[in-house]
Amino acid sequence: xxxxxxxxxxxxxxxxxxxxxxxxxxxxxxxxxxxxxxxxxxxxxxxxxxxxxxxxxxxxxxxxxxxxxxxxxxxxxxxxxxxxxxxxxxxxxxxxxxxxxxxxxxxxxxxxxxxxxxxxxxxxxxxxxxxxxxxxxxxxxxxxxxxxxxxxxxxxxxxxxxxxxxxxxxxxxxxxxxxxxxxxxxxxxxxxxxxxxxxxxxxxxxxxxxxxxxxxxxxxxxxxxxxxxxxxxxxxxxxxxxxxxxxxxxxxxxxxx
Amino acid sequence: xxxxxxxxxxxxxxxxxxxxxxxxxxxxxxxxxxxxxxxxxxxxxxxxxxxxxxxxxxxxxxxxxxxxxxxxxxxxxxxxxxxxxxxxxxxxxxxxxxxxxxxxxxxxxxxxxxxxxxxxxxxxxxxxxxxxxxxxxxxxxxxxxxxxxxxxxxxxxxxxxxxxxxxxxxxxxxxxxxxxxxxxxxxxxxxxxxxxxxxxxxxxxxxxxxxxxxxxxxxxxxxxxxxxxxxxxxxxxxxxxxxxxxxxxxxxxxxxxxxxxxxxxxxxxxxxxx
Numbered sequence: 406x407x408x409x410x411x412x413x414x415x416x417x418x419x420x421x422x423x424x425x426x427x428x429x430x431x432x433x434x435x436x437x438x439x440x441x442x443x444x445x446x447x448x449x450x451x452x453x454x455x456x457x458x459x460x461x462x463x464x465x466x467x468x469x470x471x472x473x474x475x476x477x478x479x480x481x482x483x484x485x486x487x488x489x490x491x492x493x494x495x496x497x498x499x500x501x502x503x504x505x506x507x508x509x510x511x512x513x514x515x516x517x518x519x520x521x522x523x524x525x526x527x528x529x530x531x532x533x534x535x536x537x538x539x540x541x542x543x544x545x546x547x548x549x550x551x552x553x554x555x556x557x558x559x560x561x562x563x564x565x566x567x568x569x570x571x572x573x574x575x576x577x578x579x580x581x582x583x584x585x586x587x588x589x590x591x592x593x594x595x596x597x598x599x600x601x602x603x604x605x606x607x608x609x610x611x612x613x614x615x616x617x618x619x620x621x622x623x624x625x626x627x628x629x630x631x632x633x634x635x636x637x638x639x640x641x642x643x644x645x646x647x648x649x650x651x652x653x654x655x656x657x658x659x660x661x662x
Numbered sequence: 663x664x665x666x667x668x669x670x671x672x673x674x675x676x677x678x679x680x681x682x683x684x685x686x687x688x689x690x691x692x693x694x695x696x697x698x699x700x701x702x703x704x705x706x707x708x709x710x711x712x713x714x715x716x717x718x719x720x721x722x723x724x725x726x727x728x729x730x731x732x733x734x735x736x737x738x739x740x741x742x743x744x745x746x747x748x749x750x751x752x753x754x755x756x757x758x759x760x761x762x763x764x765x766x767x768x769x770x771x772x773x774x775x776x777x778x779x780x781x782x783x784x785x786x787x788x789x790x791x792x793x794x795x796x797x798x799x800x801x802x803x804x805x806x807x808x809x810x811x812x813x814x815x816x817x818x819x820x821x822x823x824x825x826x827x828x829x830x831x832x833x834x835x836x837x838x839x840x841x842x843x844x845x846x847x848x849x850x851x852x853x854x855x856x857x858x859x860x861x862x863x864x865x866x867x868x869x870x871x872x873x874x875x876x877x878x879x880x881x882x883x884x885x886x887x888x889x890x891x892x893x894x895x896x897x898x899x900x901x902x903x904x905x906x907x908x909x910x911x912x913x914x915x916x917x918x919x920x921x922x923x924x925x926x927x928x929x930x931x932x933x934x935x936x
Contacts, residue, residue: 512832
C-alpha cells in the first residue's frame with residue numbers, strides 16, 4: 406500500500422541553466438507527486454542530465470527554485486539518493502565493492518563519524534538485493550559493466566532515501582541487470598519512494614515508467630506516461646516519423662487486452 | 663654509520679613516507695602533474711623570500727615557497743574557470759612560467775654581495791648534507807600534522823577522490839575537501855624541497871603511488887604501501903648520495919624510486935587492467 410503525501414516529491418519552478426553562453430535549460434517548471442516512477446525522456450543534448458544535476462545543486466542554477474518533499478535542497482539532502490552515470494568514475498580505483506557501497510551511508514553520517522555495525526549490515530542487504538553478495542570483497546575493477554551499475558544502485562539503496570535520481574542506469578548494461586534494477590526500482594516505488602530516471606530509450610519508457618517528463622531544453626510535457634509520450638509530442642521533440650511509427654506500434658500493442 | 667647520516671636518514675624517511683602517501687591522492691585524481699606544477703611554482707617564492715630577508719634559514723625561505731605554490735594553484739583554478747584551455751595545458755603554463763621566473767630571480771640573487779645565496783642552489787636538486795637536527799624536528803612535526811589531518815578527514819577524502827559528484831550530492835562541502843587535499847599536497851612538497859629539489863619533487867609524489875597501485879586493492883593499503891616505498895626510496899637515495907662524492911640527493915632518490923616502480927610493474931600480480 407502506498408502512503409503518499411500531497412506535497413510534491415519534486416517541485417521545480419522556472420529552472421534555467423546555462424554553460425557559458427549556451428542555454429541548456431530554460432524556464433523548466435515541473436511538479437512530480439510522491440510515489441511515482443518518472444522517466445526523463447528527450448533527445449541527446451536535451452538537458453536531461455543537466456536537469457538532474459541542477460536539481461541536486463551539482464551545476465549552478467541561473468534562475469529558479471527547487472523544493473524536494475517541500476524542503477529546500479540543503480534540508481532534504483538525506484532524503485535524496487543520486488546514482489551518477491557509470492562512466493563518471495574511474496573503475497580502476499583501489500576500492501572493494503563492499504567499501505564502495507558503504508559510501509552510501511556517508512551522507513547520513515556526516516563529517517568525521519565512521520560507519521558502525523548497522524551500516525555494515527545495510528551494505529550486506531543492499532549487495533544481496535542487487536545480487537552482488539559474492540563480489541563484496543572483489544576490487545571494483547573486476548566488475549562487468551552491468552555489475553558496476555548494480556553496485557552503484559546498491560550504494561543508493563544504502564542511502565535509504567525518499568527520492569532516487571538515476572542518470573542513464575540502463576546505458577550499456579546486460580539484460581539481467583536491467584531486469585534486476587527495474588524490479589528494485591518498482592519495489593521502492595511501491596513503498597512510496599519516488600524514482601527519477603534519465604532514460605534515452607523512448608521505446609522501453611512506457612513499460613518502465615508510470616510518469617514521464619519530456620524534455621528538450623525546456624519542458625515539453627510532464628505527467629502520466631500515456632499523456633506525455635504521444636506521437637504528437639514525440640514528433641515535436643524528435644521530428645522523425647520512423648520513431649513515432651515504432652512507438653505507436655508498440656504502444657498500441659501494450660494497450661491491447 | 664655516523665650521527666649526521668643517521669639524522670639525515672630520519673628526515674629522508676619521514677619525507678618519503680609523507681610524500682608517497684599523499685602522492686596516492688594526486689595519482690588517483692589523475693593530477694600527477696599538479697605536484698610538479700606546485701613544486702616548480704615554489705621556486706620564485708623561495709628566491710623572493712631570500713631577496714627580501716637575505717636569510718639562510720631554509721624554513722623561512724620555504725614559507726615563501728609554500729605561498730608561491732598556493733598562488734600557483736589559485737591562478738591555475740582561475741584560468742580553468744575563466745578560459746576553455748585544457749587542464750594539462752594550464753598546468754604546463756603555470757609550471758614553466760613560475761619556474762622560469764624563479765630562475766631569472768635566482769640570477770638576480772647571485773649578484774647580491776652576501777655569502778648566503780649558495781643556499782638557493784640546494785633547492786634546485788636537493789641537498790641533505792646541510793640538514794640540521796632542528797630541521798628534522800620541523801619535518802617530523804609537519805609529517806605528523808599531515809598524517810593527523812588525513813586520518814581525521816579520511817572518509818571524506820576517500821569518497822571525494824573516488825566520486826566528487828556523488829560526494830557533493832550527499833551534502834559535503836567539496837570545496838573544503840579540495841582545499842584540505844591541496845594544502846596537504848603543498849605541505850608535503852615544501853618539506854621535500856630541501857631533500858629532493860624543485861625539479862624532481864614530483865617523482866617523490868608519483869613514483870611510490872604508481873608502484874603501490876600495482877600491489878593493492880584498497881585505498882588504505884595503497885596509501886600505506888606508497889608511504890613505505892617513498893620512505894625506502896628516500897633512505898636509499900640519501901645513503902647513496904652520502905657515500906658517493908658529488909651525487910646530488912634528489913637524482914639519487916629518483917633513481918631508487920624508479921627501480922621500485924620498475925620492479926612493481928614487472929613483478930606485481932596481474933591486475934585486471936584488461
